[in-house]
Amino acid sequence: MPGWMASYDRGKAVQDGVAGLVVTMLLVPQSLAYAMLAGLPPHVGMYASILPLLAYALFGSSMTLSVGPVAVASLMTAAAIGPLAAPGSAEYAQLAVLLALMGGVVLLLFGLLRMGFVANLLSHPVISGFVSGSAVLIALGQLKPLLGIRASGETALHLLVSLLSHARELHLPTAALGSAAVVLLWAARRHLAGGLRRLGLGPASADIAAKLAPMGIVLAAIGLVVAVDLDRAFGVAVVGAIPAGLPSLGLAMPSLTQLQVLLVPAVMIALVGFVESVSVAQSLAIKRGEAIDPDAELRGLGAANLASAFSAGFPVTGGFARSVVNFAAGARTPLSGVISAALMAIVLLGMTALFERLPLTVLAATIIVAVVGLVDLATARHAWHYDRADALAWGATAAGVLVLGVEAGVGVGVALSVGTFLWRASRPHLAVVGRVPGTEHFRNEKRFAVETQPELLMIRVDESLFFANVAEVVRRVQQELARRPGVRHLVLDMAPVGHVDLTALEALERLHADLRDRGIDLHLAEVRGPVMDRLVRTGLPGRLSHPAFLSLHAAVEKLAPGRPGQGRATPPREPERTPA
Amino acid sequence: MPGWMASYDRGKAVQDGVAGLVVTMLLVPQSLAYAMLAGLPPHVGMYASILPLLAYALFGSSMTLSVGPVAVASLMTAAAIGPLAAPGSAEYAQLAVLLALMGGVVLLLFGLLRMGFVANLLSHPVISGFVSGSAVLIALGQLKPLLGIRASGETALHLLVSLLSHARELHLPTAALGSAAVVLLWAARRHLAGGLRRLGLGPASADIAAKLAPMGIVLAAIGLVVAVDLDRAFGVAVVGAIPAGLPSLGLAMPSLTQLQVLLVPAVMIALVGFVESVSVAQSLAIKRGEAIDPDAELRGLGAANLASAFSAGFPVTGGFARSVVNFAAGARTPLSGVISAALMAIVLLGMTALFERLPLTVLAATIIVAVVGLVDLATARHAWHYDRADALAWGATAAGVLVLGVEAGVGVGVALSVGTFLWRASRPHLAVVGRVPGTEHFRNEKRFAVETQPELLMIRVDESLFFANVAEVVRRVQQELARRPGVRHLVLDMAPVGHVDLTALEALERLHADLRDRGIDLHLAEVRGPVMDRLVRTGLPGRLSHPAFLSLHAAVEKLAPGRPGQGRATPPREPERTPA
Incomplete structure (x- = not known):
């Protein structure tokens, strides 16, 4: 009834x-x-x-x-x-x-x-x-x-x-x-x-x-x-x-x-x-x-x-x-x-x-x-x-x-x-992030005056990873790496990532193997619970040189300890803008 | 060549x-x-x-x-x-x-x-x-x-x-x-x-x-x-x-x-x-x-x-x-x-x-x-x-x-x-967030011991908003509101939102009108620059009772000032888990 x-x-x-x-x-x-x-x-x-x-x-x-x-x-x-x-x-x-x-x-x-x-x-x-x-x-x-x-x-x-x-x-x-x-x-x-x-x-x-x-x-x-x-x-x-x-x-x-x-x-x-x-x-x-x-x-x-x-x-x-x-x-x-x-x-x-x-x-x-x-x-x-x-x-x-x-x-x-x-989804938003000086906050380096380290590249992935966008994500990550020859550690901030499908997982595995050959360590940070549960089954997190970091702050403390970081010489274009 | x-x-x-x-x-x-x-x-x-x-x-x-x-x-x-x-x-x-x-x-x-x-x-x-x-x-x-x-x-x-x-x-x-x-x-x-x-x-x-x-x-x-x-x-x-x-x-x-x-x-x-x-x-x-x-x-x-x-x-x-x-x-x-x-x-x-x-x-x-x-x-x-x-x-x-x-x-x-x-995209992840005590961090209340206020509901939208998921987002927001009859302010944390298409915009406008009729104010926080540029053209941010907040912290300070917030009596299920 x-x-x-x-x-x-x-x-x-x-x-x-x-x-x-x-x-x-x-x-x-x-x-x-x-x-x-x-x-x-x-x-x-x-x-x-x-x-x-x-x-x-x-x-x-x-x-x-x-x-x-x-x-x-x-x-x-x-x-x-x-x-x-x-x-x-x-x-x-x-x-x-x-x-x-x-x-x-x-x-x-x-x-x-x-x-x-x-x-x-x-x-x-x-x-x-x-x-x-x-x-x-x-x-x-x-x-x-x-x-x-x-x-x-x-x-x-x-x-x-x-x-x-x-x-x-x-x-x-x-x-x-x-x-x-x-x-x-x-x-x-x-x-x-x-x-x-x-x-x-x-x-x-x-x-x-x-x-x-x-x-x-x-x-x-x-x-x-x-x-x-x-x-x-x-x-x-x-x-x-x-x-x-x-x-x-x-x-x-x-x-x-x-x-x-x-x-x-x-x-x-x-x-x-x-x-x-x-x-x-x-x-x-x-x-x-x-x-x-x-x-x-x-x-x-x-x-x-x-x-x-x-x-x-x-x-x-x-x-x-x-x-x-x-x-x-x-x-x-x-x-x-x-x-x-x-x-x-x-x-x-x-x-x-x-x-x-x-x-x-x-x-x-x-x-x-x-x-x-x-x-x-x-x-x-x-x-x-x-x-x-x-x-x-x-x-x-x-x-x-x-x-x-x-x-x-x-x-x-x-x-x-x-x-x-699909067209929109295939052009995901990525942001190279750095620490807001004196805090544990990490923001887009294009919009905020943040500290970065030459051997550490931190990239925030702003969408779930899946077949339609992972190729573009990897391409852009490689682009950023090519611009920064000194990088030894790449940290992916996975906080916004709600799902990683098989195609994306395989692309991450390939990226990991490729970076390893080039002497660069891949790290994951802020992985959400359900995403981590799935990744653990594949063994990927265990194959990384360090377990996934709970926060970007923890990653910086471990990978670039004691380094003051390089403040940006020029102020960002829109310093007071909303975060992106 | x-x-x-x-x-x-x-x-x-x-x-x-x-x-x-x-x-x-x-x-x-x-x-x-x-x-x-x-x-x-x-x-x-x-x-x-x-x-x-x-x-x-x-x-x-x-x-x-x-x-x-x-x-x-x-x-x-x-x-x-x-x-x-x-x-x-x-x-x-x-x-x-x-x-x-x-x-x-x-x-x-x-x-x-x-x-x-x-x-x-x-x-x-x-x-x-x-x-x-x-x-x-x-x-x-x-x-x-x-x-x-x-x-x-x-x-x-x-x-x-x-x-x-x-x-x-x-x-x-x-x-x-x-x-x-x-x-x-x-x-x-x-x-x-x-x-x-x-x-x-x-x-x-x-x-x-x-x-x-x-x-x-x-x-x-x-x-x-x-x-x-x-x-x-x-x-x-x-x-x-x-x-x-x-x-x-x-x-x-x-x-x-x-x-x-x-x-x-x-x-x-x-x-x-x-x-x-x-x-x-x-x-x-x-x-x-x-x-x-x-x-x-x-x-x-x-x-x-x-x-x-x-x-x-x-x-x-x-x-x-x-x-x-x-x-x-x-x-x-x-x-x-x-x-x-x-x-x-x-x-x-x-x-x-x-x-x-x-x-x-x-x-x-x-x-x-x-x-x-x-x-x-x-x-x-x-x-x-x-x-x-x-x-x-x-x-x-x-x-x-x-x-x-x-x-x-x-x-x-x-x-x-x-x-x-599309099926995955149509079930977006939302999180009711609260302040981690003593900080300006806001996290999922299901995973962290956070403070919340009875008259303030803060929801983080974890995907871009578009035709395939906005109906579900609105449905879940209404569900959360129905569970908390004392809420006077709803704050949407838009930090993870990279795009809002027309269908989603109209749904937000309807949500705003509906909440207004029920005496609840809709607020936006942490809207990304490009998203805000577009929203401004529609006049929606101007029709809200308060301009979009730069951060959730600013929203809490304005909407529930001086309130200590209610700590969670019971600890969350997975307090030490990665953020979600």
């Missing part, structure tokens, strides 16, 4: 009930719209908005995350299945179910292996660039239903060319209705909350009421279609017949080929969804001093995707906009999601007829206005000022999504995140 | 001449054998052993690396081209040239971009596991020519099954000759040097003479074929007609499709070859106090591959066995390689007829005995005792090569190297 159940009370129930109702009002149009974005019949979005919410409530760790269909995962679903089956076909729907199933299994597996740390494999600029690029791609793609044009293409360029070359097909009534919806939704988003506040509503209520605008506009559009017969008389495309009732539960047996083809996209959708989800959940949890357990999130989202697969759905994850609404509407526990699920079931059981004449162009407008808010230029600007490498990662990932498509975009992003990191 | 030319003298010329001659005696059989391993006519191996050596001599940085055809790159070449063209066909040869061309361009490009650090992306256990797995795969594959069986397969399992199912095709004369060659080569490898030493030869000369055994056995085998007519009378397969003369220089224009298909394998072969090569060059250079410049190596190997492509060759790189022989035979400069190239040219111009009746089974025996020495169980054992994660990486990479094939094996290896590293 999840922890929150134990301390549940009536007060929380009321808050969860209100939040659940508010979220449902947003979830109905979004679930229809995102299913359409994924290339599926709109009602599949409602199927994916019942059991997954229950599953997440049981296994997830966030109190306020709203799980269900979301924009980016839907786009990725369309990109994965589009080349394999015709949108609208039974096979297409089956492949979407399979994506959810495989994604669920992958997430559960990662959760059981406690691999929540994979959420950290994508840096924030890469996530932001990815979501921003995807948002633009989604908006471009939705211009088709919005304007009633039949274009195609999986990259921004293809889409643009296709849209322009089909521009003359523009269906005026559709385009007019869609554009009006965009303008209204946009105006509601920008000004409705303020307007309601000026009318006397409390700020929180005004914000929530404004979030219900999509539902209002959807209902108004349905009213308009019914009143003017926009669909039958003017040819405006509508959702069409929705099978009433809950989805039948079950799973078709997938073929091995299907599993093979969908494996990579399923893993990508699951992990990207997980990363997005955790970052939303975390930013909300922190506001209330709650904690998110990434491993529990893996299990919760895994269970939600399995539940989606069992109810004929498609990949789901935690959505940004709905979670924020859920939080703002006062949700205290995942029971808010359970209530949403119950309300969605009621809609599916009795109110589907209402949405049959909902114009697709209005759904497209909903999506466009929702995703435009995801374009995150603020992070790009911030990165540009703070760290050009991060800005480059943002730009390259966004460009990758637009030019190469959404799957290659993820690849570009991960490669850039990891590449930048 | 390379630096070594300036100080060249007659003494070096003699040493280089001897080494060049010795290497050529090894290079002739190896070049024929590795071309066969790559699925090419044997003489192509000789083509790849002339101009590449000259090119490397001009642009490389190692004094003793012997460049040319090597086992692993040849295996990877066969794996890349095998599915695209029939071995022996003109198209196959053209694709091999293209691999060398593209690899050369990639290496040069990396060299110009000074990206030598990519050599560090593979940990030693991964390289060792990869080479070991490849060696077994190569040896299994060579059982076909050795036994005269026509089997096929790209993975160890396929090869084994295919070998067993074709076992009845075993060609007795071929198998007998091949097995004898294996036994002789093996015996020469194990016992010849010792035997020669016992006969009175100096140790160095004995070692070198023993390395010439392959050439001796090749010549003996040719003699045997000629004497008994093994090829015509008994059907033992031989090399066959070799076009005499040097390769004609030039390049066919590749098609776009060919470039696309070969891009990934070309990059892989080039980079794996580069990594192998640099590690051989480095281990030899270190013995003489010479230095290797990875960027120059990229240029040298890039030029060598371009040269190979222009002379109808295939991918080349620095070989382990030949470089060791070159070093041991006394090579002082790359002129040794130039002499080998000249001697190879002479062989091609006048002595190709000699090798026409060389039995393929003897070449296969040469390869098998050469690669068995590459199976590096010592590293696996070492890793097992030192660090299980590294042992796992070795095993998984070797298994990946055997089960999935050589290309997927590289992928497994890189993913494991990088994955292990």
